[in-house]
Amino acid sequence: MELHLTARQTGLWQRLMALTREQLMGLVMQIESTGTIERPTLTTLAQQLTLDDPLPDDRLSQRILSALALAQSSAGLAMSFASSWQVEDAILTFGTPQQRQRYGGQPAVFGLAALPEQVTASSTVKATPVTAGWQLSGTVKAVLNVTQATEYLVLAQTPPDAAGAFIIAADKPGVTVGQPIAPLGLHGLTIADIQLTDVPVTAADQIGQLGQGQRVMQRAQSLGQLFAGAITAGIWQHATDQTRQLALTEQPPLTALAPAMAITAALQTSVYNAAQQADDERSFTDAAQLAAVFASQNALAPFKILMPLIGDLAYTQHSPLVALQNDVATLPLIIGTDAQLALTFAATSLNDEVVDVPTAGPQTAPEHLVVADLHRVVKRLKLTKDVPVNVGSIATAKRVVALGRGRWNPQYCFKPNN
Structure with a gap:
């Protein structure tokens, strides 16, 4: 590898390549033949891949090097760890010191939803306030590591309109795993929907502040x-x-x-x-x-x-x-x-304002507008609901806005007597 690695990263890379050569060969053959990875196996490997320092200055660079090395043996195994490391990063980036200690004290395997679309539309989970916190109900689509994970990271909408990110234990009452998907490749990676029914969570399970869920x-x-x-x-x-x-x-x-x-x-x-x-x-x-x-x-x-x-x-x-x-x-x-x-x-x-417009169907050329079209544009965009708009007649206008020198000098701005 011709990357500019530090001495610590070079040592990590050498250990990773030795791991793939000496320990993963038999495991990879088993994964490819059975299509599964057992949770104890992942937990043992997670312990070997644990960062020496939970918050090193180059932790994501180290994780990328680990993914590069693992993928050269098993892409499914690499993706399973990558999904878990996404949740690890969320805890280290947004979590409280107590959460970092709670989840960083021992190797864990995390699960989260695949995110092929913008996350703002990816959650159908609702959080209902209760005395001790919230109850989560809804479906989380296409969760990765669904059968091996001990915890899941989920996004939920809390009243009135705030998104929250929560860590929930896989064995909590109300968590039901759906039928796993058998992917074409990435053998060993398990994917399935999970159904949440009144799953209790508290502020201790919330990652980041309430309303930061989408950012997480x-x-x-x-x-x-x-x-x-x-x-x-x-x-x-x-x-x-x-x-x-x-x-x-x-x-x-x-x-x-x-x-x-x-x-x-x-x-x-x-x-x-x-x-x-x-x-x-x-x-x-x-x-x-x-x-x-x-x-x-x-x-x-x-x-x-x-x-x-x-x-x-x-x-x-x-x-x-x-x-x-x-x-x-x-x-x-x-x-x-x-x-x-x-x-x-x-x-x-x-920052393309038209990216959400469907591309299917015939394309329409942008409409050319002139100043005389202002009243039509205002009405079409519903910029005013209670004030009648009739551009072009000062006599009937309730307000007149002057452009040019008028925006700096009040004497050029006036209000009709009527």
């Missing part, structure tokens, strides 16, 4: 996009390594491998730089979204380069490249399609 989930969404980019880069690296081992010639043409290696290095650099921005407490949302868009748009590009190098094996059920293709093909279920990612980027970064 938006950061989780950006971090999820960043992890998805890292996992995609890990998959590409794995595909390149497999091709070099299985190529029809002992030394495949460098001209064929170079494009796949270049696109992988570009994505690795992109996600690592975004993680550094987050560690420096700078805004990393734009960088994370662009990395996710780049990864999504180019998801299959390396495979088109690499598959011809292994001949007929590329088209059999034993081809490792087919399995890796399925992994990247499943990622839109977690972070959204190209169109959804582009829409999110436009809405949050480009």
Whole structure:
């Protein structure tokens, strides 16, 4: 890896690669054959991947390096940890000291909803105030790590119109897990809806202030996009390594491998730089979204380069490249399609006022307006409800607003006698 790593990060990377070579090989074979990961296994691995310091200056850079390394063995395992780390980040970023101590004292596996759309519309959970706090009721769609998680992070709407983020225990009364989804790739990652029925929570379970729920989930969404980019880069690296081992010639043409290696290095650099921005407490949302868009748009590009190098094996059920293709093909279920990612980027970064307008159907050219159309525009936009509008007649106007010098000199502004 040609990233500019610190001495501590270099040591971490070496330990991660040793872990994938020496301990994960058997586990990965089991995951691929059964499609499941047991909770004790994840908890044991979580302990090995626990940060030495819960709040190091480079904690997200470390997590990105971990995702890159894990994805080179199992993309499903990497995504399972990435989802848990999104919740870990929410607790470390928005939680109270008591919450950091409570959840950071021992390795935990967290679950949260996949966020393919803007989080403002992703929650159907309602929080009803009670004496001790709230009761949560509703459905949380497509929760990741649903069967392995000990806690879930959920978004709920509290009266009158405030969003709150809450941590709830998976074994709390009123929590029901739906039928798991069997994804095409990312084996081992469990996805299902959960139904909440009058699940009690208190202020101790609330992450951030009341009304900060959308902000908490938006950061989780950006971090999820960043992890998805890292996992995609890990998959590409794995595909390149497999091709070099299985190529029809002992030394495949460098001209064929170079494009796949270049696109992988570009994505690795992109996600690592975004993680550094987050560690420096700078805004990393734009960088994370662009990395996710780049990864999504180019998801299959390396495979088109690499598959011809292994001949007929590329088209059999034993081809490792087919399995890796399925992994990247499943990622839109977690972070959204190209169109959804582009829409999110436009809405949050480009401030495009028309991004929520459906693109289906014929496109209408913008209407050309002149000053004489002012009264029509005012009425159409319902800028006034109780004052009749009749632009063009000073005699009937109740108020007159003058532009030009009048905005600075009161003598040019007047009110008709009537």
